[in-house]
Amino acid sequence: MKNYIAVDIGASSGRAVLAHVEDGDIKIQEINRFANGFTTQNQQEVWDIDYLFDEIIISLERAKTLGVRSCYLSIDTWGVDYIFLDDKSKRLQEAVSYRDTRTNHTMEKVFQLINKHDIYNKTGIQFLQFNTLFQLYEECKSVKQQAEYILLVPDYLNFRLTGRLTNEVTNLSTTQLLDLYGYNLNNELLEIVDIKPQQFAEVVEPGTYLGDVRPDIHKLHNLPETCVYATASHDTASAVLGSVGHSGKDWAFLSSGTWSLIGQELSEPIVSENAFNQGYSNERGIQGTYRFLKNIIGMWIIQRVRKDWPKNYTFPEMVKQAQQHTDFKVFVDFNDARFINPNNMVEAIQTYCIETGQSVPQTIGELAQTVYLNLAIIYAVSIEALNEITGSTIEVINIVGGGSNNEYLNELTAYYTNCDIIVGPVEATVFGNLAATMITTEQFKDIAEARQAIAQSNMLQHIMTPKDTTDRITDINLFKEATQYAHKL
Known part of the structure; x- marks a missing residue:
């Protein structure tokens, strides 16, 4: 052995x-x-x-x-x-x-x-x-x-x-x-x-x-x-290698942690004007591939909300509170520089909403809902951009990393991206790290076989695209309007 x-x-x-x-x-x-x-x-x-x-x-x-x-x-x-x-x-x-x-x-x-x-x-x-x-x-x-x-x-x-x-x-x-x-x-x-x-x-x-x-x-x-x-x-290169993807459909990876990295594994780089304007990177992957991806703020926002809120809540408790406020919708561009390391994240979110003429989240549930809703919409806008730049029609997103444990955010991501979701592995980075060496030492013949082994070694969750996505396009357009996101890309 x-x-x-x-x-x-x-x-x-x-x-x-x-x-x-x-x-x-x-x-x-x-x-x-x-x-x-x-x-x-x-x-x-x-x-x-x-x-x-x-x-x-x-x-x-x-x-x-x-x-x-x-x-x-x-x-x-x-x-x-x-x-x-x-x-x-x-x-x-x-x-x-x-x-x-x-x-x-x-x-x-x-x-x-x-x-x-x-x-x-x-x-x-x-x-x-x-x-x-x-x-x-x-x-x-x-x-x-x-x-x-x-x-x-x-x-x-x-x-x-x-x-x-x-x-x-x-x-x-x-x-x-x-x-x-x-x-x-x-x-x-x-x-x-x-x-x-x-x-x-x-x-x-x-x-x-x-x-x-x-x-x-x-x-x-x-x-x-x-x-x-x-x-x-x-x-991230190991995390992408450790993603299982989908063999029959266009798919994207989403490495979800403090930062979110969303993109596709490509055989050739893309340096078009559109890719430049939208801030996509062509980082190298295994065996001559390119990780065409974008850095997006991730779970950092909710981590800081939890830290800066005066009462102590666990992350599962914050999710439960968010689910009780699904009708509360304000639109925040969390890629704005003010959210990188503010003195107080709660106040930064509230100030943003005041400046953009929106309702101001006051409770932990409203704040958590604001974070999860807008992260999901930002992922959706990024998938739109990926399709436009690469010519793909992305139907599946493989969410890996610690952030993939958040079932509510995964469901929102499926809703707003209009994609099926494969959740896991949580330990994609470790599995990808191992896979590169295992392929070289002939434990597996190629990437496909290694990913098949990774898939069967993990309890993956599958979330299908919801049938009723009535508010999806409306919310995305409201987000773009409120944040002027289309003009920032």
């Missing part, structure tokens, strides 16, 4: 999952869970990378105590953040978090040096202020000059384990520095940020064998014999 360990690290937590294939099912067991977060050092928000590495070692030690003698290990994390190494492969400074404020006004500086459309045509990536392109622009010049190599976070962790310097392509594409086609970083953009192409390590595909865990690490720890593989190391 082949044993696999997927390490999945997000911005707030990480976990390690032990897995094997049995009778065609992927059996998983969580063996470690740990917190993550950034701290302030020298007036910058930075990650504790050494702590994350130690947790990976702890995960391997626990696997050994469970009787695992050998395993395949793969790591995914968030995107865009990076680490500088000197000529002795030592870290020059801590990894600065994408949430640091240093890039708040950087895009305007860069756009004075190169046209915004040119960047999009070169890279196909939507403009987010924390993209690596803008982070590197703000880096200290002397540090960039000292740097022998630049590694993204999962690639650095792989390097610490194996000694091999690489950058995996799905994560590298989030930097807004990688050419739209091939594996070269764009020279003009690198010149703008004062980086040489050779400073980025070798580019590899998901499924690349990187090496075994170094002997000196084995001397210090009781670990299984571990082969390290590059997976789809950007967590």
Whole structure:
């Protein structure tokens, strides 16, 4: 039996999952869970990378105590953040978090040096202020000059384990520095940020064998014999690979968490004027695919409403309260910048409604209904855009991630998108992480077989498009009118 360990690290937590294939099912067991977060050092928000590495070692030690003698290990994390190494492969400074404020006004500086459309045509990536392109622009010049190599976070962790310097392509594409086609970083953009192409390590595909865990690490720890593989190391790339989709119909993925990422898996990128105007990215996927997607605010809104409301409610209680106020309809564009990190989310929503001449939600039920209703409508507008840009006729949406546990939001999404919904897997990122390595190690022959195994390994829920969608078009048009959403896209 082949044993696999997927390490999945997000911005707030990480976990390690032990897995094997049995009778065609992927059996998983969580063996470690740990917190993550950034701290302030020298007036910058930075990650504790050494702590994350130690947790990976702890995960391997626990696997050994469970009787695992050998395993395949793969790591995914968030995107865009990076680490500088000197000529002795030592870290020059801590990894600065994408949430640091240093890039708040950087895009305007860069756009004075190169046209915004040119960047999009070169890279196909939507403009987010924390993209690596803008982070590197703000880096200290002397540090960039000292740097022998630049590694993204999962690639650095792989390097610490194996000694091999690489950058995996799905994560590298989030930097807004990688050419739209091939594996070269764009020279003009690198010149703008004062980086040489050779400073980025070798580019590899998901499924690349990187090496075994170094002997000196084995001397210090009781670990299984571990082969390290590059997976789809950007967590969204793994989540998309872990989505089961639909073999007979046009389908979209919706990775639902703090952020929502909605899009399609394509064989070719799209950099049309419409794609540019509507903020779609062409991030790399497994085996030459592209994740054509858009970042949308997600469960962050309801998380902050819960935090900022004076009385404590659980999320299920908030859903129940929302369901008691289904007739309460105000329309809010939660992609407005004011909702990224307001001092008080409840007040931000109420102020928006006042400014747009709408009723003001006063109760927790009215607030929760406002959040869920508008998220569903924003998803619907995004599906409209996807159909228009790609020429698809999307009939099925596969909702994955923690947000897929919200049955009420799933039902609203089915109603407003007019699509059938496949709910799950909740752990799509873990399954996708595992799938990339399992395909390479011949556990599965291809993506289709891996997805079939993922589907049969999970209790998926199917929500059919409601027959009565009387208010659907009316509500979407009212949303666009109230928020001027059509003009913002």
